[in-house]
Amino acid sequence: MRTVVLSGFMATGKSTVGPVLARRMGVPFIDTDVEIERAAGKPIPDLWREEGEAAFRARESELVARLLADETPRVIAFGGGSVTVEQTRRLAVDRAVVVTLTASPETIAARVGDVKSRPNLGVGAGPAARARELMTNRAPAYAECHMALSTDSIDPEAAVDAVLALVARDPLVVPLGSRSYTIDVCTNEPARLTDAIAQRAPSSVVLVTDSTVQRLRGAAIEASLRPLALRGTRVTLAPGEAQKTLATVSTIWDAALGAGIDREALVVAVGGGVVGDLAGFAAACLLRGLRVLQVPTTLLSMADSSVGGKTGFDHPSGKNLIGAFHQPSGVVADLGHLATLPARERAAGLAEIVKIAMATDVGLLAAIERDATAIARGDLDALAPIVRSAILAKIRVVRDDEREAGARALLNLGHTVGHALEAHGGYARWLHGEAVSLGTIAEMRATAALGWTPAALVDRATSLLAALGLPAKPDHAELVAAWPFVSSDKKRDRDAVRLPVVTAPGEAKMERVALGALRAAVLGV
Numbered sequence: 001m002r003t004v005v006l007s008g009f010m011a012t013g014k015s016t017v018g019p020v021l022a023r024r025m026g027v028p029f030i031d032t033d034v035e036i037e038r039a040a041g042k043p044i045p046d047l048w049r050e051e052g053e054a055a056f057r058a059r060e061s062e063l064v065a066r067l068l069a070d071e072t073p074r075v076i077a078f079g080g081g082s083v084t085v086e087q088t089r090r091l092a093v094d095r096a097v098v099v100t101l102t103a104s105p106e107t108i109a110a111r112v113g114d115v116k117s118r119p120n121l122g123v124g125a126g127p128a129a130r131a132r133e134l135m136t137n138r139a140p141a142y143a144e145c146h147m148a149l150s151t152d153s154i155d156p157e158a159a160v161d162a163v164l165a166l167v168a169r170d171p172l173v174v175p176l177g178s179r180s181y182t183i184d185v186c187t188n189e190p191a192r193l194t195d196a197i198a199q200r201a202p203s204s205v206v207l208v209t210d211s212t213v214q215r216l217r218g219a220a221i222e223a224s225l226r227p228l229a230l231r232g233t234r235v236t237l238a239p240g241e242a243q244k245t246l247a248t249v250s251t252i253w254d255a256a257l258g259a260g261i262d263r264e265a266l267v268v269a270v271g272g273g274v275v276g277d278l279a280g281f282a283a284a285c286l287l288r289g290l291r292v293l294q295v296p297t298t299l300l301s302m303a304d305s306s307v308g309g310k311t312g313f314d315h316p317s318g319k320n321l322i323g324a325f326h327q328p329s330g331v332v333a334d335l336g337h338l339a340t341l342p343a344r345e346r347a348a349g350l351a352e353i354v355k356i357a358m359a360t361d362v363g364l365l366a367a368i369e370r371d372a373t374a375i376a377r378g379d380l381d382a383l384a385p386i387v388r389s390a391i392l393a394k395i396r397v398v399r400d401d402e403r404e405a406g407a408r409a410l411l412n413l414g415h416t417v418g419h420a421l422e423a424h425g426g427y428a429r430w431l432h433g434e435a436v437s438l439g440t441i442a443e444m445r446a447t448a449a450l451g452w453t454p455a456a457l458v459d460r461a462t463s464l465l466a467a468l469g470l471p472a473k474p475d476h477a478e479l480v481a482a483w484p485f486v487s488s489d490k491k492r493d494r495d496a497v498r499l500p501v502v503t504a505p506g507e508a509k510m511e512r513v514a515l516g517a518l519r520a521a522v523l524g525v
Contacts, residue, residue: 001025001073004167005092008101008142009135010080010118011111013151013159017101020156021163022075031077032063039063045118057081061088068095080134083141090399093144093175099163100145103152105131140177147182172391174307175399179327183307183395185388187380188336193224196293196332202266205232206256206290208279209270210239213297216340221270221295233259237275241427244274244314246322252282256290266291266329272298272345273305273432277323280311284326291329297337299349299383300433303390304356306331308398308408314427317488319419325403335380335387346378347469348433351414353390354468355440358461359410361393362506365464372467409491410508413500414440416489417479417522424482430471437470442479444502446521452501452511460505480523487515 004021006014015031022029036059037043047056060082067076068091076096083089092098103111109127112118121127135142142148147166149159169192171182184192197205205225209218214236225232235255237243256265267290269279276294283292294306312323338346350368357365367386368375374382394411401408418439422430430438441462447453465472491498495515502508519525 001027002167002170003027003068003072003074003076003096004163005076005078005096005098006101007078007083007089007092007098007145008080009103009108009131009138010121011108012080012101012103013156014077014101017151017156017159017163018075018077021160024160024164025073025075025167027073027075029075029077030067032060032067032082033077033079035063036060036079053081057085061085064088065091068092071095081138083144084138089141089144090175093146093173097163097167097170098145098173099166100142100148101159102142102148102150105129105135107152143178143180144173144175145180146171146173172388172395174327174395176327176402181328181330183331183333183391185302185333185335185384185391187334187384189334190220190224190336192334193221193295193332194227196330197225197228197230197266197268200266200291200293200329201264202230202291203262203264204259204266205230206235206252206259206261206265206267207232207270208235208237208252208267208275208282210237210243210272210275212239213271213275217270217297217337220336237278239274241274241314241422241432244278244427246313248278249282249285249313252279253286256282256286261286261290263287263290266293268293268295269306270295270297271301272296273301276301276306277311277320278313280309280326280328281313281323284311284324289326292326294328294331296331296333298341299338299346299387300352301349302333302335303349303387304352304394304411306333307391307394309402314423318423318485319427321488327402333387333391335384338378338380338383341378343378343469344431344434347376348431348437350375350468351433351437351440351465351470353386354461354464355413355436356390356393356397356411357506358440358502359413359500359508360397360506361389362504364389364393365506368468369464372464376468406510409498409510410500412491413502413508414438414443416486416491416497416499417442417474417482419489420482420485421474421478423485424478434471437465437472438474441465441472442474442522443499446518447499447501447511449521450513450517452503454504457502457505461502476523483519483523486518 105128108131267283269276283290296302296306309325309327315321371382414436418435422435444458462472
């Protein structure tokens with residue numbers, strides 16, 4: 001059981017819903033406003049008047065940090081402006097299930113009545129106008145939640161039912177202001193996809209998949225869609241990295257436009273990284289931007305490519321050279337799809353998980369090493385917590401650096417050399433994850449030679465990747481032949497490349513490395 005935080009504007013029902021929810025969960029209820037008044041020995045309007053908003057927010061932040069410092073389940077009602085402090089809302093999203101309660105400005109004004117006890121409403125043209133102004137300003141902060149729930153016309157028991165269903169679902173959230181979205185991680189729960197589409201209330205659905213997924217998982221996907229009775233079109237692509245081209249994107253565009261979509265249509269990408277990238281890019285461009293729901297069916301796409309909004313396609317000069325950032329409106333990662341995934345594809349996905357663990361999360365790295373045998377054979381009980389932790393690790397990076405201006409570039413570990421190996425092999429010799437595995441070892445060996453990465457850590461990475469069934473010994477002749485593709489890598493900066501450098505288990509930094517120096521370190525020449 002997890003702590004539940006009720007957030008939202010004043011008078012949206014937090015102190016009404018909270019006690020009912022706590023009773024049904026069998027946990028304590030804490031109202032932060034009440035706790036602040038008790039500790040200060042005076043009412044909040046007096047504190048607000050005497051100390052100002054900044055000091056009051058500092059009190060709130062300190063209290064929230066204490067309440068969320070341990071894993072004791074509680075129901076906590078936040079003050080209306082608590083989540084305007086970034087540290088507070090990020091802590092809440094990390095350590096609790098956050099539900100934002102909403103209501104119309106008119107409802108709020110009616111519930112408040114006398115504004116003397118609500119100092120932040122007692123300014124401007126009136127309570128409703130002031131509420132609308134504050135709610136608009138705070139909307140991006142309120143959006144960083146696991147669920148928003150209107151209380152305009154819902155009774156407390158019904159609201160609690162909805163929150164309890166959310167707690168049982170236990171989704172993750174990518175907190176990106178107004179573009180925040182949830183990620184469901186589950187096993188053999190087709191209703192999750194049904195619900196995810198229904199919640200977005202699309203006018204129609206454009207389902208994009210490939211022939212392999214259609215053959216192996218098509219019946220399961222159709223079963224999820226059938227209860228919705230939505231108008232839609234199906235786009236079934238040929239499988240494989242070779243299809244990651246502009247021509248394939250155009251196929252999606254043609255089908256969607258031919259079906260008469262409007263801006264309320266939803267693109268549903270069901271497949272691995274190739275399908276997700278292509279459908280995401282197509283959605284980013286259609287009618288200047290449609291929503292896309294990512295439904296990853298491979299381990300690689302679940303743990304990495306479906307999260308974070310990178311979309312695009314390949315070019316003869318190299319991999320992923322054309323694309324856009326377009327965040328999905330949600331992700332449903334059902335590990336049940338992995339039952340039909342070949343062992344080689346499963347291992348390829350593990351390479352991306354090792355990469356993010358090696359660069360950012362020592363706990364995840366240790367967990368993979370501890371359960372490597374079960375993970376390698378595809379034991380879903382062993383894989384489920386690893387996939388969830390890998391997604392969490394990526395969320396932490398993406399929320400702080402959505403467009404790869406800084407720390408997100410650490411997730412490119414193994415990709416500079418890996419992409420070169422893929423391109424040199426015509427996207428047929430190596431799966432993406434296999435190339436990343438080889439690229440990770442080649443790059444870590446190089447940064448060890450340059451004095452940045454401990455040699456023992458290179459050995460540790462090599463042993464783990466091999467234990468997971470991945471290639472971990474780059475062939476020198478192949479590296480030499482593939483090297484020209486490094487020069488066209490999208491991370492190149494004039495005569496250098498920004499390279500992730502692992503400095504300790506779970507820790508990395510970016511270094512600008514001259515191409516000549518990198519070539520010498522990788523190829524030993």
